Amino acid sequence: MTGLRVQSIGPSVTVQDQGRLGFVASGLSRGGAVDLLALSEGAALLGQGDDLAALEMAGFGGVFQAECDLRIALTGAVMQASLNGAALRWNASHAVPKGAELRIGAASSGGYGYLHLGGGIDAPVVMRARSTHLNSQIGDRVAEGDLLPVGEDPGGPVGQVLDVATREDGGTVRMVRSFQTPLFAPDELTRFEATVFHRDMRGNRMGVQLNPDGAGFQAEGGLTVLSEIIMIGDVQMTGDGAPFVLLPEAQTTGGYPRIGSVLPCDLPKLVQARPDAPLRFVFVEMEEALAAERAFAAHLIDLPRHITPLVRAPGDVPDLLTYQLISGVARGDEEH
Amino acid sequence: MTTPTSQNWPQIRTVGINGMLVSFADALSEPSNRAALAFRARLEREGWDGVIETSSTLASAFVRFDPFVLSHSELHTRLKTLLSEANWFDAAPPEGRRFWRIPAVYGGPLAPQLDEAAKAAGMSATEAVTSLSASRVRVTTLGFAAGQPYLGELPEAWNLPRQSGLTPKVPVGALVVAIRQFVLFATSAPTGWRHVAQTAFTCFRPESDTPFALRAGDEVQFVSISREEFEAIRTRDKSGDGGATVEPIK
Numbered sequence: 001m002t003g004l005r006v007q008s009i010g011p012s013v014t015v016q017d018q019g020r021l022g023f024v025a026s027g028l029s030r031g032g033a034v035d036l037l038a039l040s041e042g043a044a045l046l047g048q049g050d051d052l053a054a055l056e057m058a059g060f061g062g063v064f065q066a067e068c069d070l071r072i073a074l075t076g077a078v079m080q081a082s083l084n085g086a087a088l089r090w091n092a093s094h095a096v097p098k099g100a101e102l103r104i105g106a107a108s109s110g111g112y113g114y115l116h117l118g119g120g121i122d123a124p125v126v127m128r129a130r131s132t133h134l135n136s137q138i139g140d141r142v143a144e145g146d147l148l149p150v151g152e153d154p155g156g157p158v159g160q161v162l163d164v165a166t167r168e169d170g171g172t173v174r175m176v177r178s179f180q181t182p183l184f185a186p187d188e189l190t191r192f193e194a195t196v197f198h199r200d201m202r203g204n205r206m207g208v209q210l211n212p213d214g215a216g217f218q219a220e221g222g223l224t225v226l227s228e229i230i231m232i233g234d235v236q237m238t239g240d241g242a243p244f245v246l247l248p249e250a251q252t253t254g255g256y257p258r259i260g261s262v263l264p265c266d267l268p269k270l271v272q273a274r275p276d277a278p279l280r281f282v283f284v285e286m287e288e289a290l291a292a293e294r295a296f297a298a299h300l301i302d303l304p305r306h307i308t309p310l311v312r313a314p315g316d317v318p319d320l321l322t323y324q325l326i327s328g329v330a331r332g333d334e335e336h
Numbered sequence: 337m338t339t340p341t342s343q344n345w346p347q348i349r350t351v352g353i354n355g356m357l358v359s360f361a362d363a364l365s366e367p368s369n370r371a372a373l374a375f376r377a378r379l380e381r382e383g384w385d386g387v388i389e390t391s392s393t394l395a396s397a398f399v400r401f402d403p404f405v406l407s408h409s410e411l412h413t414r415l416k417t418l419l420s421e422a423n424w425f426d427a428a429p430p431e432g433r434r435f436w437r438i439p440a441v442y443g444g445p446l447a448p449q450l451d452e453a454a455k456a457a458g459m460s461a462t463e464a465v466t467s468l469s470a471s472r473v474r475v476t477t478l479g480f481a482a483g484q485p486y487l488g489e490l491p492e493a494w495n496l497p498r499q500s501g502l503t504p505k506v507p508v509g510a511l512v513v514a515i516r517q518f519v520l521f522a523t524s525a526p527t528g529w530r531h532v533a534q535t536a537f538t539c540f541r542p543e544s545d546t547p548f549a550l551r552a553g554d555e556v557q558f559v560s561i562s563r564e565e566f567e568a569i570r571t572r573d574k575s576g577d578g579g580a581t582v583e584p585i586k
Binding site for chain 1: 349350363395404479481482483484540542543551
């Protein structure tokens, strides 16, 4: 077994894939990457399937040493990254030769960054997926000294960059009404759409709180609602009236009233918003929501067309030796 | 839109963009839980194309589906047709249910809130153990954590409110009580319910071929055993069953 050795690691780094569907009846939520778009972007950069597992780094990465030649891609929240001291471009793929040191630092946005390996991270499959599910004690956080085993990599391009529109600037997040939306008075719903929110720094894989500029929101039924099924993206109103957006590791059922449900295609923008970036919500009809999801699915399929070779200016090459080391393991045809 | 309390039951509503919920009541009751279980079992048998998974909660059956394979309007029509086929409140319980006897130590240092819960229920500790250990309860739903059952209903005396503060942590296998229900903890977690007994039962076994020990509809009795018996079970049991016995319900 070989792969990437963890020399030091941030506080909340886990192996994630698309999670596990099919167990909600038994109380196990899907889990999987918080930013599924970032998972697909990494897969596109490495020319592999988006069902492979990657490393999800909440806010901070770590220091790693390659125990074999690797291809990597970096996606999601932009983090400081370097290979043997030379800065690495984010939303790009790179060759990492055996013995090289990869450093991934902080995300200035506080969001989720992803490190992908060519061949995926070959973590054990438990119940049809490799995802760590912290809340159900499947797997655990990555720890210092761990080896992230690499799956068989058929090889492919490196030195590629993906044209990604930033999703750290906030903006308008679309929601659909859900079965508990009528628990909120019409003027509360109107006020909800008119309110600017900011992502709280204390989020985790179960959910993230959004802080309103102004008063909180209350359901008319209060806290006597029967515990009912939860969907990822549901916006739950807790006691103090601040909305809490439920994420892949949320509990499967809950008794707090939910004002609506964020479209899956808009979740990446929400979870990756910088804490100072304004977020607003707008309710859309189901037809418009499904059209948006369809467009998102088409965008995922189209990702490879947004990839171009990474052109290095001579001034960007800090160390000739490092450069040659990288070129030495690349196929040699991808940067021309 | 009207408020749920003024609407008639059952009703079909959407959850997110790819969920549909068939609700039989807005409060837990034996008939509505029975209806939810039976209707979900029926949905499983139908096996419609485009259905990703189904589940039941306390009083609802849930369908997650692919709206690009099975449209909202088509699914709504099919659910309505199924609903009209029977009085689901009277439906027979689903097949394949089992009766579990799970050994439990009531009270003492392993379950420190028995005395407090007994007092709140107006009983002596001995009466409380007799009442709780004699109750044959049904798994009304699995939820909150993987494989974690809600079980009911207990006798009326156990209609206790949640405690105002949270117990910071109960261990795996803790049996807690409130609002005429038990929860058997699948993970170590905080709770507002009172910890009255401790089992050596593991509800969620991710490495096993059958990761979820219990299913909605199963019936359970938490048989009272001594601390010594409990320790003996804990020492020898590697299966996660914690000394439980199980038989099919015919």
